[in-house]
Amino acid sequence: MLWLYVHFPHLLLDHLRAHRSDDAPLVVAGSNGALVEQACPQAQAQGITPGMRLKTAISLAPELVPVEPDPEQADRVLEQQARWLYRYAARITLYPPDGLLAEASSLERLYGSAAAFWRSVAQALDERRLTYQIALGKTPLAARLCARQGTGERTTSEPHLNALVAALPLHALELDATTEKRLQRLGLSTLREVQQLPPAEVARRLTPETLAHIQRLQGERPDPQTPWEPPHLFREQVDFVREVEQSQGLLFPLQRILEELETDLRWRQEDTDTLSLMLRHPNQPPTRLRIRTAGPEHRAGAFLELIRLRLDQQPLSAPVRSLVLVVRRFLSRQAGTPTDLLGDGEDRAEAWQTLVSRLQARLGDQALHRLSPQADHRPERAWAATGMRSGTTTDRLVSPPRPLWLLRQPRPLSHAPTDWFSGPERISGGWWDGERVLRDYYIARLDTGQLAWVFRDVRDGWFIHGWYG
Amino acid sequence: MSELLDHLMQEASVWQGRRAASQHLSVEATGHPELDHSLGDSGWPRGALSECLLAHEGIGELQLALPLMRRVTERGQMVFWVNPPHTPYAPELNRQGVGLDQVVVVRTEDDGDLLWTLENCLRSPVTGLVMAWPGRLTARAIRRLQLAAEAGDNVCLLFRAEKEAMQSSPAALRLKASPVSDTALHLDILKRRGGWPGQSCAIRLGDRTGLPEATAAESVVAGPWQGAGA
Numbered sequence: 254m255l256w257l258y259v260h261f262p263h264l265l266l267d268h269l270r271a272h273r274s275d276d277a278p279l280v281v282a283g284s285n286g287a288l289v290e291q292a293c294p295q296a297q298a299q300g301i302t303p304g305m306r307l308k309t310a311i312s313l314a315p316e317l318v319p320v321e322p323d324p325e326q327a328d329r330v331l332e333q334q335a336r337w338l339y340r341y342a343a344r345i346t347l348y349p350p351d352g353l354l355a356e357a358s359s360l361e362r363l364y365g366s367a368a369a370f371w372r373s374v375a376q377a378l379d380e381r382r383l384t385y386q387i388a389l390g391k392t393p394l395a396a397r398l399c400a401r402q403g404t405g406e407r408t409t410s411e412p413h414l415n416a417l418v419a420a421l422p423l424h425a426l427e428l429d430a431t432t433e434k435r436l437q438r439l440g441l442s443t444l445r446e447v448q449q450l451p452p453a454e455v456a457r458r459l460t461p462e463t464l465a466h467i468q469r470l471q472g473e474r475p476d477p478q479t480p481w482e483p484p485h486l487f488r489e490q491v492d493f494v495r496e497v498e499q500s501q502g503l504l505f506p507l508q509r510i511l512e513e514l515e516t517d518l519r520w521r522q523e524d525t526d527t528l529s530l531m532l533r534h535p536n537q538p539p540t541r542l543r544i545r546t547a548g549p550e551h552r553a554g555a556f557l558e559l560i561r562l563r564l565d566q567q568p569l570s571a572p573v574r575s576l577v578l579v580v581r582r583f584l585s586r587q588a589g590t591p592t593d594l595l596g597d598g599e600d601r602a603e604a605w606q607t608l609v610s611r612l613q614a615r616l617g618d619q620a621l622h623r624l625s626p627q628a629d630h631r632p633e634r635a636w637a638a639t640g641m642r643s644g645t646t647t648d649r650l651v652s653p654p655r656p657l658w659l660l661r662q663p664r665p666l667s668h669a670p671t672d673w674f675s676g677p678e679r680i681s682g683g684w685w686d687g688e689r690v691l692r693d694y695y696i697a698r699l700d701t702g703q704l705a706w707v708f709r710d711v712r713d714g715w716f717i718h719g720w721y722g
Numbered sequence: 723m724s725e726l727l728d729h730l731m732q733e734a735s736v737w738q739g740r741r742a743a744s745q746h747l748s749v750e751a752t753g754h755p756e757l758d759h760s761l762g763d764s765g766w767p768r769g770a771l772s773e774c775l776l777a778h779e780g781i782g783e784l785q786l787a788l789p790l791m792r793r794v795t796e797r798g799q800m801v802f803w804v805n806p807p808h809t810p811y812a813p814e815l816n817r818q819g820v821g822l823d824q825v826v827v828v829r830t831e832d833d834g835d836l837l838w839t840l841e842n843c844l845r846s847p848v849t850g851l852v853m854a855w856p857g858r859l860t861a862r863a864i865r866r867l868q869l870a871a872e873a874g875d876n877v878c879l880l881f882r883a884e885k886e887a888m889q890s891s892p893a894a895l896r897l898k899a900s901p902v903s904d905t906a907l908h909l910d911i912l913k914r915r916g917g918w919p920g921q922s923c924a925i926r927l928g929d930r931t932g933l934p935e936a937t938a939a940e941s942v943v944a945g946p947w948q949g950a951g952a
Contacts, residue, residue, distance in 0.1 A: 600847075601798075601847065601848055604846055604847050604848050605800070605846075605848045607846075608842060608843070608846040608848060608849075611842055612828065612839060612842060612843075615835065615838065615839075616828070616829075616830060616831075616835060616839065620828060620829050620830065621826060621827070621828050622826070622827050623822065623823070623825065623826060623827070624810060624812035624815065624822050624825055624827065625812055625822060626812045626813040626816050626822070627812075632811075635811075635812070635813050636809070636811060636812035636813060637812075638827070641826070652813040652814070652816065652817050654814070654817065654931060655811055655813055655814040655817070656780075656811060656814060657784045657785075657810065657811055657814050657815065657818075658779060658780065658784070658806075658807075658808040658809070658810070658811060659808060659809040659810075659811040660808050660809070661808065661809055672904070674904060674931060675931070696931050698904055701777065701778050701901075702777075702778070702781050702900070702901025702902075703778050703779070703780035703781055703901070704780055704781070704782070704901075704904055704930065704931070705780060719808075719811065720779045720780025720808065721780055721782065721904075721930050721931060722779055722780055722781075722782065722783055722784035722785070722808075
C-alpha cells in the first residue's frame with residue numbers, strides 16, 4: 254500500500270491570503286501576543302520565523318498583520334481542501350489541523366503511477382497557491398512524518414522509501430517527550446538506529462505504546478484510517494482580516510468562490526438554482542441573502558451578476574467580518590434538447606433565464622408573475638398569478654367573452670351608464686368555500702366612453718368589475 | 723398643372739417624403755389595416771418608443787396591441803406588461819389567442835426600477851413586445867427610455883395620460899386614442915418619425931365584447947336598473 258500525505262505548514266495564512274488583494278505579510282500569533290506560531294513566505298522573507306516574539310516580528314515588518322489562531326476555522330479550511338482533493342482521490346483522511354492523507358496505490362492504474370498522482374496533486378496545489386509539503390510512504394504514518402519533515406521524494410521504489418523513513422531524526426517521530434529523551438540518552442539520533450534495537454528490548458526499556466507507534470510506522474501493525482465522506486453541499490467561507498464596509502469589497506472574494514462553485518458543479522455534473530449567502534457582522538445578527546436563479550445555472554459569471562444586483566439593491570447594514578456561501582440544492586443536469594439546427598432555441602432559453610434572474614434579483618421574486626386561467630365561475634377566481642418557475646399551463650379552458658381588464662377591487666358605479674349592451678349574465682358560486690358570489694353582469698358604456706363590465710350584486714349595489722380595454 | 727406634376731415626377735426632381743419614410747424604419751404591422759394605412763403602410767416602429775395617449779382605460783386601447791401580442795406569442799417571444807393599471811384578465815387573453823406562457827406581468831416600485839426593467843426587457847433577445855404604463859415621466863426619463871428602446875429591436879408601447887400630449891417626447895410614434903362607439907376607436911397621429919403627423923383614422927374593434935354586433939341594446943333585459951346607480 255502506498256499513501257500520499259500533504260502537509261500545509263500555514264494553511265490558514267494561505268487561505269486568508271487568497272482573499273486579500275494586498276501583499277502584507279501575515280502571521281498567526283496567540284491572543285496573549287507572545288509568540289509567532291506560523292509565518293507566511295512574505296513574513297519569512299523579512300526574517301520572521303515561527304517561535305519569534307510578536308513584538309520582534311512587528312519591529313522587523315511594521316505592516317505585519319497578526320491573525321489570531323482559530324482551531325475551528327482551521328478545520329473548516331482543511332475540509333475545503335479535502336473537497337477538491339476528493340476529485341483526485343477517493344479515500345481521503347483528514348489530519349486536523351494541517352494535513353490530508355490520500356490512499357495512492359489503488360489510483361496507480363488511473364494515473365499510471367503514484368508519481369503521476371503526486372504530480373497532479375502538486376499541480377492542483379500550485380494552482381490554489383498553497384504552501385505544501387508532500388510525501389509518499391508505505392504506511393500512513395511514514396507518509397505523514399516524511400511530509401511534515403519535508404523530506405518526501407517522488408519515488409515509489411521500496412528501498413528508497415524505507416531509507417527516507419529510516420533517516421527521520423528522533424524529534425520528527427512524534428514520540429512523547431520522555432521517550433524521546435530516553436532514546437537520546439541511549440545515544441540514538443535517527444529512526445534507523447531505533448530500528449536496529451531488538452523489538453523486545455524496545456518494549457521493555459520504553460513503553461509498549463512506543464513500540465506500537467514504531468511498528469505502525471514500519472507497517473508491522475495495522476493502522477486503519479477512517480475515510481472522509483464529502484458532504485452533499487457546497488460551503489465556502491471567507492474571513493476578512495479587516496472588516497469590509499463596501500459591498501464592492503465582497504465581490505472580489507465572491508468571484509473566486511463562485512469560480513470554485515462552478516468547478517465543483519462541473520465535477521458533480523449538476524446545476525443549482527439557489528445560493529445562500531450569509532454575511533456576518535461584528536455586533537449584529539448576520540445578514541442572510543437568498544439568491545435564486547430562474548433556472549438551473551452553474552456559471553460563476555451569472556451568479557456574480559445576480560449577487561452584484563442584489564447588493565446594489567441592499568446596501569450593507571454593517572461592516573462584514575466574514576461571508577459564507579452555501580449551496581444545498583443540486584439539480585442534475587439535463588441534456589439540452591436543441592430544437593433547431595443552429596441551436597437557437599438553447600440560446601433563447603438561456604437568455605430568458607438570464608433576464609428573469611436579473612429582474613428578480615433587483616425587483617424581488619414577487620415582482621414578476623405569469624397569468625393562468627383557472628376553472629372557476631367567479632371572475633376574480635378565474636385567473637391566478639403564478640410564479641416564474643412553475644410549469645406552463647397550456648390547457649385551453651373555454652371561457653365566455655370577458656373584458657381584458659379586471660379591476661383588483663370592484664369599484665362602485667357612480668353615474669348611470671349611457672348605453673346598455675348586454676345582460677344580465679348571472680354568476681353565482683362560491684357557496685362551497687364561503688366566498689359566496691351572486692351577481693348579474695352587464696356590459697355598459699359610461700359617459701366617458703369607457704366600456705365597462707358592471708354588476709349588480711345581491712345587496713342591490715352596482716359595481717364596475719372590468720374594462721373592455 | 724397635372725402635366726407639370728407628371729413631368730416633375732418622371733424627372734425625379736422632386737423629393738417624395740412619403741416614400742422615403744417606410745424604407746429605413748424597421749416596423750411591425752399593427753394588424754389593423756386602417757391604422758397601418760394611415761401610418762404610410764408601415765406599423766409599430768421597432769427599436770423605438772410608441773406612445774398611446776388616452777383619457778381613460780376601457781376605450782379599447784388594448785385591442786390596439788392585441789394583434790401584435792398574438793403574433794409575438796406565436797413566435798415564442800415574450801410580452802411584458804409593466805405596471806398595468808388593472809389586472810390583465812387571463813381567461814380573455816387566452817380566448818383571444820394570446821399565448822399566456824409568453825406573458826409576464828412585472829410590477830416595479832419606483833421610476834428608477836421601472837426604467838431599469840424596461841431597459842433590460844427591451845435589450846433581451848427573448849422579448850417581442852413591451853407594454854408599460856409608466857405614469858408621469860420626466861423628459862429625461864423618456865429620453866433614457868428611447869435610448870433603451872434603440873438598443874433592442876423590439877416594439878415598446880407606452881400608455882400615458884392624454885394630458886401628456888402637451889409634453890414633447892422623443893417617441894417615434896404618438897397616437898391619441900379617443901372613444902367613438904363600442905365598436906370603434908378613433909386615433910389621431912400626433913407624431914410620426916419619417917412622416918407627416920395629422921392623419922387620423924378609426925379602427926374597428928369588432929369582437930371586443932364578443933357579442934354579435936346587431937344584438938347591442940336590444941338584448942338587454944329592461945328592468946329596474948334603468949337610471950339606477952346615480
